[in-house]
Amino acid sequence: MTTLYLIRHGQTQWNLEGKYTGQSDIPLNETGRAQAKAAGLNPSFPPPDAIFSSDLIRAVETAELVAAGWGYVGKIEIDSRLREINQGVWEGMHFDEIKARFAEEFAAREANPLDVAAPGGETVGEVKARVVAAIDEICGRYPHGKIGIVAHGLALAIVRAWLAGHPIQDVWSLIPPNAQIIKIERKREQI
Numbered sequence: 001m002t003t004l005y006l007i008r009h010g011q012t013q014w015n016l017e018g019k020y021t022g023q024s025d026i027p028l029n030e031t032g033r034a035q036a037k038a039a040g041l042n043p044s045f046p047p048p049d050a051i052f053s054s055d056l057i058r059a060v061e062t063a064e065l066v067a068a069g070w071g072y073v074g075k076i077e078i079d080s081r082l083r084e085i086n087q088g089v090w091e092g093m094h095f096d097e098i099k100a101r102f103a104e105e106f107a108a109r110e111a112n113p114l115d116v117a118a119p120g121g122e123t124v125g126e127v128k129a130r131v132v133a134a135i136d137e138i139c140g141r142y143p144h145g146k147i148g149i150v151a152h153g154l155a156l157a158i159v160r161a162w163l164a165g166h167p168i169q170d171v172w173s174l175i176p177p178n179a180q181i182i183k184i185e186r187k188r189e190q191i
Contacts, residue, residue: 002139002186003146004163005045006156007066009058010035010179018094022087022121028061035179036062040069045181047072051148052138054082054155062179063150072148081134084152088121114168124158124168131155132162139186160184 010032014021028036039062047070053063055078063076090098099106102119109116114125131151138147149159157174161167163184166174176182 001144002142003048004135004139004159004184004186005048005146005148006159006176006182006184007039007062007148007150008153008156008176008178008180009054009056009062009150010039010065012058014092015178019092020087020090020095020098022084022091023056024091025057027057032058032178033061033065036065037069039179039181040066042069042181045070045183046146048148049142049145050074050138051076051150052079052082052134053077053150054084054152055080056083056152059150059152063148066148066150066179066181070148076150079134079138081130082149082151082155083130085124085127085154086117086120086122088118090118090121113171124154124171127154128158128162128168131158135159135162135186156182 010028012021012026012032013029014026051063051067051072053059053076067076105119109118115123117123153175156176157171160174161171163186
């Protein structure tokens with residue numbers, strides 16, 4: 001059994017402003033840096049055997065700050081499969097603006113997120129395929145280890161839904177707050 005510490009990146013300015021970030025490479029803001037430092041000092045989570053991070057700067061910064069708090073001395077491994085969903089043309093836009101300008105596309109994606117993407121973006125099904133492949137490979141490398149996974153809201157929600165056996169439609173309710181650590185077990189028989 002592999003113990004996963006799922007850690008969403010700290011707050012960014014776009015999070016604060018309510019913009020869809022997706023794969024835009026936005027850094028942490030000061031609040032986000034403070035959140036990440038605090039997460040690494042949480043005594044409920046002892047240092048892991050390895051840390052993996054999305055390649056986007058907000059995740060990498062969070063991983064570095066959490067690792068420093070843990071006193072982790074290993075190398076943080078970067079895996080682009082842990083990236084957030086590509087939101088296509090919606091990136092940088094506010095939710096209300098997207099609903100107003102892309103009402104039909106938004107409704108279609110809400111009705112079928114597994115198969116319908118934002119214009120120029122990815123489907124939830126595509127994100128699930130790459131994120132699950134990454135987690136499965138990481139757990140295969142550390143079948144009895146404690147692993148930190150620093151990624152993004154939807155990517156981590158997909159992992160939570162997958163490992164808990166929830167339908168993918170529940171994914172939106174499983175998005176963790178910024179810089180929260182969620183401990184979850186991945187049993188070997190889970191596929």
